[in-house]
Amino acid sequence: MKRICMSLLAGFLLLSGCSSSKETAKVKVLTPQGATALATISIYDSEYADVTTVNGSDPLTAELAKENSEYDVIIAPINAGAKMIEKGNTNFRMAAIITWGNLYLVANETYQEGDPIAAFGENAVPQKILETTQLAKNVTYFSGVQDAQAQLLGKKTNAALLAEPAVSATLAKAKESGMQLSVVTDLQERYAKVQGDKENNGYPQAAVFVKIGSEENAKSALDKMKSFLNEGAVDQKNVKSLIETIKAENLGVPNADIAIASWERQNLSYKDAKDVKEQIASFLSLFQITFTDDMLSK
Numbered sequence: 001m002k003r004i005c006m007s008l009l010a011g012f013l014l015l016s017g018c019s020s021s022k023e024t025a026k027v028k029v030l031t032p033q034g035a036t037a038l039a040t041i042s043i044y045d046s047e048y049a050d051v052t053t054v055n056g057s058d059p060l061t062a063e064l065a066k067e068n069s070e071y072d073v074i075i076a077p078i079n080a081g082a083k084m085i086e087k088g089n090t091n092f093r094m095a096a097i098i099t100w101g102n103l104y105l106v107a108n109e110t111y112q113e114g115d116p117i118a119a120f121g122e123n124a125v126p127q128k129i130l131e132t133t134q135l136a137k138n139v140t141y142f143s144g145v146q147d148a149q150a151q152l153l154g155k156k157t158n159a160a161l162l163a164e165p166a167v168s169a170t171l172a173k174a175k176e177s178g179m180q181l182s183v184v185t186d187l188q189e190r191y192a193k194v195q196g197d198k199e200n201n202g203y204p205q206a207a208v209f210v211k212i213g214s215e216e217n218a219k220s221a222l223d224k225m226k227s228f229l230n231e232g233a234v235d236q237k238n239v240k241s242l243i244e245t246i247k248a249e250n251l252g253v254p255n256a257d258i259a260i261a262s263w264e265r266q267n268l269s270y271k272d273a274k275d276v277k278e279q280i281a282s283f284l285s286l287f288q289i290t291f292t293d294d295m296l297s298k
Contacts, residue, residue: 025217025220026047026048026049026050027048027049027050027072027073027214027217027218027221028049028050028052028070028071028072028073029043029049029050029051029052029071029072029073029074029075029221030051030052030054030059030060030063030071030073030074030075031051031052031053031054031074031075032053032054032055032056032057032060032075032076032206032252033053033054033055033251033252033253034163034165034251034252034253035099035102035163035164035165035206035266035268036075036098036099036206037051037053037250037251037252037253038243038251038253038259038263038266038268039075039098039099039206039225039229039268039270040075040225041228041239041242041243041246041251042224042225042227042228042229042232042242043221043224043225044242044246045246046224048220048221048224049073049221052071053250053251053252055252057076057077057080060074060075060076060077060080061076061080061084064076064080064081064084064089064090064092064209065084065089065090067091069092069211071211072210072211072214072217072218073095073208073209073210073211073214073218073221073222074092074209074211075098075206075207075208075209076206076207076209077124077125077205077206077207078094078097078204078205078206078207078280078283078284079124079125079283079284079286079287079289081094081207081209082094082207082280082284082287082289082291082295083287083289085294085295086289086290086295090209091211091212092209092210092211092212093209093210093212093295093296093297093298094207094208094209094273094280094295094296094297095207095208095209095210095215095218095222095272095273095296095297096207096208096222096226096270096271096272096273097204097205097206097207097208097269097270097271097273097276097279097280098206098207098208098225098229098268098269098270099205099206099266099267099268099269100188100202100203100204100205100267100268100269101129101187101188101191101202101203101205101267102163102164102167102188102205102265102266102267103125103126103129103161103162103163103187103188104161104162104163104164104167104183104185104186104187104265105117105135105159105160105161105162105183105184105185105187106152106159106160106162106167106170106171106181106182106183106184107152107158107159107160107181107182107184108152108155108158108159108179108180108181109180109182110158111158111159111184113135114137114138115138115158115159116138116139116140116157116158116159117130117135117138117139117140117157117159117160117161118139118140118142118147118148118151118152118156118157118159118160118161119139119140119141119142119148119160119161120141120142120143120144120145120147120148120161120163121141121145121161122141125205126161126163127139127141128286128287129187129191129203130161130187132191132194132195132286133185133187133190133191133194134194135185135187135190139161140157145162145163145166146166148160148161148162149162149166149169149170152170152181153170153173153174153177153179155179159184161187164262164265164266165253165254165258165259165261165262165266167183167262167265168258168261168262168265169254169258169262171183172258172261183265186265188202188203188267191203195282197279197282202267203279203283204276204279204280204283207273208222208225209297210222210297212298215297215298225270226270229268229269229270230269230270233263233268236260236263239259239260239263240256240257240259240260243256243259243260244256273295273296273297274296277291277293
């Protein structure tokens with residue numbers, strides 16, 4: 001009887017150990033709010049991961065620079081992360097691309113190309129895309145997308161460079177107030193045309209960076225993100241349900257309806273970085289960053 005009890009106790013301890021191991025396998029993910037946060041809704045507060053969303057890029061670069069960051073996965077602008085890898089200032093490496101550009105020129109009916117544009121993202125991706133697509137001739141930069149949006153809705157400019165989901169939110173607000181606004185330029189399509197890329201209508205904007213040593217631990221979460229973004233997200237009812245459960249404000253989007261309305265224009269698609277090296281190299285060259293395979297997660 002004693003042997004049976006000891007065996008049961010050993011089995012219990014073994015099971016407890018497995019349970020504890022599974023608990024520690026949960027990865028910590030850091031992502032900016034907006035489109036990239038929406039890319040994480042399939043793993044948000046799940047058995048796979050704990051996701052933290054932040055406003056702006058400063059918290060992302062701060063964590064990328066830490067020698068012992070508490071995060072296993074950080075989603076960040078590809079140029080920011082790649083620059084840090086190039087300089088040897090981070091122990092994170094690039095695993096995948098999840099957003100392929102969400103910039104659009106929204107304008108009223110009187111706008112003509114060459115008119116002044118209210119924009120955001122000076123010295124960052126938005127400015128580079130405007131320059132590459134030859135739309136940077138008459139631009140005033142504001143501190144954020146909301147400020148550019150306010151210029152347009154306040155009728156202080158005929159056109160504004162906006163990012164989804166702010167594009168859809170702006171169109172909805174304009175309609176409510178009787179303004180006629182529309183998307184006049186898809187900068188992703190224009191970028192692809194200028195670059196001569198016939199296969200992709202976009203550019204690798206946000207990347208998934210994985211901490212060295214966390215690759216195996218992060219695999220299940222990243223596989224879940226990949227299958228959801230590339231296959232599961234077509235079920236809009238499920239997407240809306242997930243957003244409502246998580247709460248739109250935690251993701252940095254106005255509401256679930258706006259997120260659904262803007263989903264297609266957000267260009268969310270998970271592609272392993274090793275499979276799109278040519279697009280990555282071309283895009284990083286705009287920032288004078290030389291892409292190498294050493295930037296990739298193992």
